[in-house]
Amino acid sequence: MMDGASATRSEAEVASILEEFERRNAAFGLTVDGISLWRLLRFEISFTLQNLGLQRPSVPPGEIVASLFGAIGQLATAPRGLDFLGATMTSALRMFDERGWHDIYFDPVIDQIGRGAKMLYADAGGFAENEKHAFRKPVFNDTSVLAVSAVLGRLFPAREEAAFRRLSELIARDLNLPEFSPERIRRKFSVLKWRVRLYRLVLKRLRPRCLLVPNSGQFALFLAANSLGIPFVEMQHGIFSEKHPDNLPAEALGCDRQAIMLPDLLTVYGAYWMQLLKPSALGRLNRIRPVGAPMIESARALRERRFAADPNKPVLTLTSQGIAAERLADFVAAFLSLCPSPLVLNIRLHPGYEADANQYDARFADEPRVILWRGNSKPDTFEMIAMSDLHLSISSACHFEALGIGTPTAIIALPSHELVRDLAERGDAILIDSPQALADLVASRGWGTVPPQTADHYFHRNHVASLRAVLDECASPRTGSVQ
Incomplete structure (x- = not known):
C-alpha cells in the first residue's frame, strides 16, 4: 500500500507506481459506456501522488457568466466547414504587438494557413484584459461548455455502476487515496458525458475538418470529435515526457483501443521528443509527428x-x-x-x-x-x-x-x-x-x-510547413483508421 499523502514524488517515481498498479489490477479494463475510467483519472491520480502543491487561480465568475450569454450568438454567426479548428485557452494569449495579444499556438498558423479558426476557454484568472484586447477573436468561447457540463453532471449524474465502486476500492487499497470515492469517480464521468454532448453540438455547427488541441487529457473534445469522424490532433504542451501520465505505456494497447482514448496524431516539438516517446503507445502506433513551435521560431x-x-x-x-x-x-x-x-x-x-x-x-x-x-x-x-x-x-x-x-x-x-x-x-x-x-x-x-x-x-524548423503536412494527413481517409 502506498502513502498517498506523503512527501513530494517525481514524475518518474509516480509513473512506476501507476504502471505497477495497472499491471496488478488490469486497471484500463474497467470501463463504463466504452470509456476507461482509469484513463480518465490517470493524470489526476498522478498529480495527487506527486504532491507538488500547485493550484491554479480560479476564473472569476463574471467571465464564466459572460461566456454563457455570448455562446448562442457565437454559434449562430460562426463559420462552417473550417479546414482546422484550434482548441486553445486564455493563458495562451501571451504574445503582444501593436495589434493586440496573440495566441502562441494558433495565431501564427492562422496567419499563414487559410480557413482556420480557434475556440477558447478561460483556464486561469488574470487574462481577462488579454482576452479583451486579443488581436484575433475566437469563433466560440467554450468556457460555457465547461461550466454548463459541470452543473449538469451534478444535477443529472450517470447511473450507479459497479465499475465506479471497484476502481475506487482499488485506488484506496493500493494507492492509499480514499478521497477518490465512487461518488467522485461517478461525478467526473457524469460531467464528461454531458461535456461530450455539448461539444458535439458545437462541432456539428462548426464542422471543422480537423481539431487541433495543444494539451493532453481533453477527453470530452476527443470523444465528441471521434463520434463525428473529425480527426483529433493532440499538440505537445510543455514537457511531455515518456513518464507523463497522459502518455500511455505500450502495455495499454492490450486494452480496447477506443476505450483508452488515444489521439489520431500527436505533434511534438522535435526529434528529441520523437525518440523519447518511441516506446510509448502512440510511438508504437506511429502516430507522432515533429512540427516545431511558432513561438520558438520567432524568438530564435x-x-x-x-x-x-x-x-x-x-x-x-x-x-x-x-x-x-x-x-x-x-x-x-x-x-x-x-x-x-x-x-x-x-x-x-x-x-x-x-x-x-x-x-x-x-x-x-x-x-x-x-x-x-x-x-x-x-x-x-x-x-x-x-x-x-x-x-x-x-x-x-x-x-x-x-x-x-x-x-x-x-x-x-x-x-x-x-x-x-x-x-x-x-x-x-x-x-x-x-x-x-x-x-x-x-x-x-x-x-x-x-x-x-x-x-x-x-525544436524542428519550418513549423507552418510541418503542420500543413499534418493537416493534409488528416484529410486522408487513412488517418481515422490508424491501428
Missing part, C-alpha cells in the same frame, strides 16, 4: 537579429513555476548576496499557477538588479529568454524552449529538477546545485553557446 529569429551580450552586465531570466517557490526565493536571495556585481535578473512568474508574487515582492523590493514580471505581462517569456545571456529554472518547459531559441539554460537543483536532469547529463544544460555555484558561473560567464544542431534537435 529575434535572438539572431538583435541579441548582443553586455560583458559588464549579463541578463539572467528565471522562469518560476509555482513549485518550491519559497525555497527558490531563498536560493535567489543567497545567490545575489554572493554575487554583488552588476546584472539584471528577470523573474518571470508562471501564467497559470502564480496569480501574485508574494514569495518575491517582499524579498526583492529593495534589490535594483531584480525585475519581477507577471505571467500575463509583456514582453512575452520567449522574447525575454531570447534577449538573455542565460535562462534559469527548476524543471520548466522553458529549459527546452531556451535551447530551441539558442539561449543557454541552467537547472536549479530544487524539488522536481529530476524531470529535466537528463538535459544536464546530455551536456545541453548546466546543473546548479547551490547559490555559490550560480555565483561562480556568472562570475566566469561560463555558460557557453547553444549550437544550431542542438536547437534543431529539440
Whole structure:
C-alpha cells in the first residue's frame, strides 16, 4: 500500500507506481459506456501522488457568466466547414504587438494557413484584459461548455455502476487515496458525458475538418470529435515526457483501443521528443509527428537579429513555476548576496499557477538588479529568454524552449529538477546545485553557446510547413483508421 499523502514524488517515481498498479489490477479494463475510467483519472491520480502543491487561480465568475450569454450568438454567426479548428485557452494569449495579444499556438498558423479558426476557454484568472484586447477573436468561447457540463453532471449524474465502486476500492487499497470515492469517480464521468454532448453540438455547427488541441487529457473534445469522424490532433504542451501520465505505456494497447482514448496524431516539438516517446503507445502506433513551435521560431529569429551580450552586465531570466517557490526565493536571495556585481535578473512568474508574487515582492523590493514580471505581462517569456545571456529554472518547459531559441539554460537543483536532469547529463544544460555555484558561473560567464544542431534537435524548423503536412494527413481517409 502506498502513502498517498506523503512527501513530494517525481514524475518518474509516480509513473512506476501507476504502471505497477495497472499491471496488478488490469486497471484500463474497467470501463463504463466504452470509456476507461482509469484513463480518465490517470493524470489526476498522478498529480495527487506527486504532491507538488500547485493550484491554479480560479476564473472569476463574471467571465464564466459572460461566456454563457455570448455562446448562442457565437454559434449562430460562426463559420462552417473550417479546414482546422484550434482548441486553445486564455493563458495562451501571451504574445503582444501593436495589434493586440496573440495566441502562441494558433495565431501564427492562422496567419499563414487559410480557413482556420480557434475556440477558447478561460483556464486561469488574470487574462481577462488579454482576452479583451486579443488581436484575433475566437469563433466560440467554450468556457460555457465547461461550466454548463459541470452543473449538469451534478444535477443529472450517470447511473450507479459497479465499475465506479471497484476502481475506487482499488485506488484506496493500493494507492492509499480514499478521497477518490465512487461518488467522485461517478461525478467526473457524469460531467464528461454531458461535456461530450455539448461539444458535439458545437462541432456539428462548426464542422471543422480537423481539431487541433495543444494539451493532453481533453477527453470530452476527443470523444465528441471521434463520434463525428473529425480527426483529433493532440499538440505537445510543455514537457511531455515518456513518464507523463497522459502518455500511455505500450502495455495499454492490450486494452480496447477506443476505450483508452488515444489521439489520431500527436505533434511534438522535435526529434528529441520523437525518440523519447518511441516506446510509448502512440510511438508504437506511429502516430507522432515533429512540427516545431511558432513561438520558438520567432524568438530564435529575434535572438539572431538583435541579441548582443553586455560583458559588464549579463541578463539572467528565471522562469518560476509555482513549485518550491519559497525555497527558490531563498536560493535567489543567497545567490545575489554572493554575487554583488552588476546584472539584471528577470523573474518571470508562471501564467497559470502564480496569480501574485508574494514569495518575491517582499524579498526583492529593495534589490535594483531584480525585475519581477507577471505571467500575463509583456514582453512575452520567449522574447525575454531570447534577449538573455542565460535562462534559469527548476524543471520548466522553458529549459527546452531556451535551447530551441539558442539561449543557454541552467537547472536549479530544487524539488522536481529530476524531470529535466537528463538535459544536464546530455551536456545541453548546466546543473546548479547551490547559490555559490550560480555565483561562480556568472562570475566566469561560463555558460557557453547553444549550437544550431542542438536547437534543431529539440525544436524542428519550418513549423507552418510541418503542420500543413499534418493537416493534409488528416484529410486522408487513412488517418481515422490508424491501428
